[in-house]
Amino acid sequence: MRAKGTSNVKFAADVMLGTLAKWLRILGFDTFYSNNIDDNQLLEVAWREKRILLSRDHQLVDGVNPKQALLIESKKMPRQLRQVVGAFHLSNAIALFSRCVDCNVQVVPIEKAAIKDKVPAFVYQNYQEFWICPKCGQIFWPGTHKTHAEKWLVENSILI
Numbered sequence: 001m002r003a004k005g006t007s008n009v010k011f012a013a014d015v016m017l018g019t020l021a022k023w024l025r026i027l028g029f030d031t032f033y034s035n036n037i038d039d040n041q042l043l044e045v046a047w048r049e050k051r052i053l054l055s056r057d058h059q060l061v062d063g064v065n066p067k068q069a070l071l072i073e074s075k076k077m078p079r080q081l082r083q084v085v086g087a088f089h090l091s092n093a094i095a096l097f098s099r100c101v102d103c104n105v106q107v108v109p110i111e112k113a114a115i116k117d118k119v120p121a122f123v124y125q126n127y128q129e130f131w132i133c134p135k136c137g138q139i140f141w142p143g144t145h146k147t148h149a150e151k152w153l154v155e156n157s158i159l160i
């Protein structure tokens with residue numbers, strides 16, 4: 001069994017799968033997503049960066065080595081997320097909020113003293129652990145959004 005957060009699998013989600021991409025990042029998985037590129041550019045990124053292509057488009061998936069693509073069956077979240085987590089056996093590799101949802105890079109721990117002026121006072125008082133996105137500088141802490149996300153993942157049989 002792998003330790004938490006150590007899966008090497010990386011994804012490239014097509015333009016229709018923005019919500020799925022966001023959730024894969026929340027779960028800690030490296031997921032390329034852009035609504036600014038065409039299918040050929042997406043295939044190029046997936047191929048070059050050895051990413052698993054995630055798409056609801058049969059034709060797009062059919063053009064890729066079957067080991068490097070997954071046809072997303074459902075139109076709906078959380079079924080889409082459940083399919084990806086199941087297909088790649090990711091449930092033990094989930095590391096919730098370990099990645100910036102906007103930038104898709106891993107967040108890093110930061111000293112509490114260093115972020116005093118960057119978070120609301122009640123957050124500073126009530127939390128001891130903080131992380132920063134090295135790309136955009138957003139500060140993260142284990143707040144209520146994490147509790148809500150965990151609850152949602154358990155309710156939908158994604159986190160067991």
Ligand SMILES: [Zn+2]
Pocket residue numbers: 100101102103104133134135136137138
């Ligand atoms: Zn960021």
